[in-house]
Amino acid sequence: MEFASIPEIDTPALVIDLDAHERNLRRVADYFAARPCDLRPHVKTHKCSTIARRQVEMGAIGVTCAKVGEAEAMADGGITSILIANQVTAASKIQRLAALAGRCELMVALDDVNNARAIGQAATQAGTTVGVLVEIDTGMRRCGLAPDPAQAVAFAKAVLPVDGLRFRGLMGYEGHTVMIEDDAERRAKASEAGRQLGACAQAVRDAGIDVQIVSGGGTGTYDISGDSGVFTEIQAGSYVFMDARYHGIQPELETALFMVSTVVSLARGDLVTLDCGMKSLTHEFGQPPVVSPSGLGPVGLSEEHGRCAIEGGTCDLKLGDQVWLLPTHCCTTANLHDRYWCVRDGRLVGTWAIDARGRFD
Amino acid sequence: MEFASIPEIDTPALVIDLDAHERNLRRVADYFAARPCDLRPHVKTHKCSTIARRQVEMGAIGVTCAKVGEAEAMADGGITSILIANQVTAASKIQRLAALAGRCELMVALDDVNNARAIGQAATQAGTTVGVLVEIDTGMRRCGLAPDPAQAVAFAKAVLPVDGLRFRGLMGYEGHTVMIEDDAERRAKASEAGRQLGACAQAVRDAGIDVQIVSGGGTGTYDISGDSGVFTEIQAGSYVFMDARYHGIQPELETALFMVSTVVSLARGDLVTLDCGMKSLTHEFGQPPVVSPSGLGPVGLSEEHGRCAIEGGTCDLKLGDQVWLLPTHCCTTANLHDRYWCVRDGRLVGTWAIDARGRFD
Numbered sequence: 001m002e003f004a005s006i007p008e009i010d011t012p013a014l015v016i017d018l019d020a021h022e023r024n025l026r027r028v029a030d031y032f033a034a035r036p037c038d039l040r041p042h043v044k045t046h047k048c049s050t051i052a053r054r055q056v057e058m059g060a061i062g063v064t065c066a067k068v069g070e071a072e073a074m075a076d077g078g079i080t081s082i083l084i085a086n087q088v089t090a091a092s093k094i095q096r097l098a099a100l101a102g103r104c105e106l107m108v109a110l111d112d113v114n115n116a117r118a119i120g121q122a123a124t125q126a127g128t129t130v131g132v133l134v135e136i137d138t139g140m141r142r143c144g145l146a147p148d149p150a151q152a153v154a155f156a157k158a159v160l161p162v163d164g165l166r167f168r169g170l171m172g173y174e175g176h177t178v179m180i181e182d183d184a185e186r187r188a189k190a191s192e193a194g195r196q197l198g199a200c201a202q203a204v205r206d207a208g209i210d211v212q213i214v215s216g217g218g219t220g221t222y223d224i225s226g227d228s229g230v231f232t233e234i235q236a237g238s239y240v241f242m243d244a245r246y247h248g249i250q251p252e253l254e255t256a257l258f259m260v261s262t263v264v265s266l267a268r269g270d271l272v273t274l275d276c277g278m279k280s281l282t283h284e285f286g287q288p289p290v291v292s293p294s295g296l297g298p299v300g301l302s303e304e305h306g307r308c309a310i311e312g313g314t315c316d317l318k319l320g321d322q323v324w325l326l327p328t329h330c331c332t333t334a335n336l337h338d339r340y341w342c343v344r345d346g347r348l349v350g351t352w353a354i355d356a357r358g359r360f361d
Numbered sequence: 362m363e364f365a366s367i368p369e370i371d372t373p374a375l376v377i378d379l380d381a382h383e384r385n386l387r388r389v390a391d392y393f394a395a396r397p398c399d400l401r402p403h404v405k406t407h408k409c410s411t412i413a414r415r416q417v418e419m420g421a422i423g424v425t426c427a428k429v430g431e432a433e434a435m436a437d438g439g440i441t442s443i444l445i446a447n448q449v450t451a452a453s454k455i456q457r458l459a460a461l462a463g464r465c466e467l468m469v470a471l472d473d474v475n476n477a478r479a480i481g482q483a484a485t486q487a488g489t490t491v492g493v494l495v496e497i498d499t500g501m502r503r504c505g506l507a508p509d510p511a512q513a514v515a516f517a518k519a520v521l522p523v524d525g526l527r528f529r530g531l532m533g534y535e536g537h538t539v540m541i542e543d544d545a546e547r548r549a550k551a552s553e554a555g556r557q558l559g560a561c562a563q564a565v566r567d568a569g570i571d572v573q574i575v576s577g578g579g580t581g582t583y584d585i586s587g588d589s590g591v592f593t594e595i596q597a598g599s600y601v602f603m604d605a606r607y608h609g610i611q612p613e614l615e616t617a618l619f620m621v622s623t624v625v626s627l628a629r630g631d632l633v634t635l636d637c638g639m640k641s642l643t644h645e646f647g648q649p650p651v652v653s654p655s656g657l658g659p660v661g662l663s664e665e666h667g668r669c670a671i672e673g674g675t676c677d678l679k680l681g682d683q684v685w686l687l688p689t690h691c692c693t694t695a696n697l698h699d700r701y702w703c704v705r706d707g708r709l710v711g712t713w714a715i716d717a718r719g720r721f722d
Contacts, residue, residue, distance in 0.1 A: 090681055145628055264504065268502060278693050319448075319473055
């Protein structure tokens, strides 16, 4: 990847290195093609139906979404199998969920029986069926039932007879483990989360209930959970782009998403001021580093400005030059933008709409 | 303000309490109506031409923008006098700047003579004139010339003869002082920044150059800089909404912007899980507090989830109920959304497009 200035790119811009991106798609697709476990990639990372279609063309069985709006955008973009890996509880969103189930194979996570009944009622009224996965909290401490096999069985039995629902299986996202940098520790903790989920799934099977799906996994654990024998599908999302943080955890996957910014001020001799700030680049996982040119420190962000210290005291940059940075959190950074600028061989070859961002809350 | 659930609001939603918002508009408009200093409010906070027009109708002389895209959106929305309080250096953006100057009274900040010449050349080619303010760095350490009167005079003299430009005055934003909580310290530091800017402006005047505009000021300092005698106009923006942080600094202005979220999980007994996360609410200035109902701790955010501890051990909330939170940074939170939901007397009365967000980078 060259990091030369591309004047056609209107900064601050999110740029995809298509070659690196496609190698990531291929590497993860090949991993799952060789195993009895499927890939249902999470689109929260890219929010882009163009990328989702490419993932499905390369073997993904559908997509995972975080919310109804993302799922609607993916259905609009031609995706036919969608898991909303989250609870949907507002009355207006339950109506949208039931309607969407008429347009694609749709599944949603559950951890409350009354919520299950409300979704079933809306689906019945809409003449649709919503697939459901019982969510198990394997350590994220966010949503989901406690990892108690007896409770999982009781919940599955309560959901099974609800009209408008189709019980499909269980879900448990080991998100508390995906960013652990130490390989052995990440493997141990992800394996323990998988063991808890697997015990719940086995108990439900032992109760005579058909468990077709056990879903979970992230980019930091796709190769741990994918090999565990517990999961039927893995929800990894960030692998398409990676970022400064995830690249340290899974170095076989390449950084493929960059923030391209423009130098707006050199009036202070000790720093370079850029046109990227908190409104175009996130920093909750650390200050984004500069990848080109060399000699600049990581960027400090205010709303619409980024400031990089000039290391070594001198700098060849001119006003209007472009500086390439590596996001530290690809998912929240993509959420700030409406399009990707796609680059191959140092040239702009097109843009892709981030069509699941925004208008769908 | 009541904080009852409003089912028509599709969460996570940014809600404006119109009564409080309008009292803020009136209070600040009245302040400037009584003084020889104007209000040119910064639209980076709301990014909404509807609100900008209301500000102008109540006496603002125009608006301040952070970038070309915001300025284009404001011109599209009928605003006729616009300051881009920032450097514009990319060739494509300089072209847009020159074109925009044909549609409104447009000014831009400068701290580089070559940049001045590039803008002047583009304006001349477009048959327009761009107004310019020399930016002085009064302590933000971001953009702008050092606060040296001789340097300001030399710069103004270099810019004056450039075709396509019209020298209008100076700008210096005392952003490093606006959030200082101690009143006396904030007053002292803002006054010192104003003194530096005033000395530069006086030197330029003493050189026989017409200084029509001295611009700066924020919500935390509008009543300090506005009374200083240095500034001809103040750029305060956050006063329209306020947030948890600014309300502590200027308590006479009311919190008027809320995040309304929905309870999505109560499966864990010790916390409430909401549908607002880092993709709908920012937290760089601290965890947003809950304003209603009582008994919940501040929200901890992951991408699409918020988690609040249940204080005292019990909670009457049900799945689907709405929880109202107070953003800790209104500007970056608004940047995540495409519309405001406007509420008066506990009822939804309309929505306003956040039309300067997004498509204009």
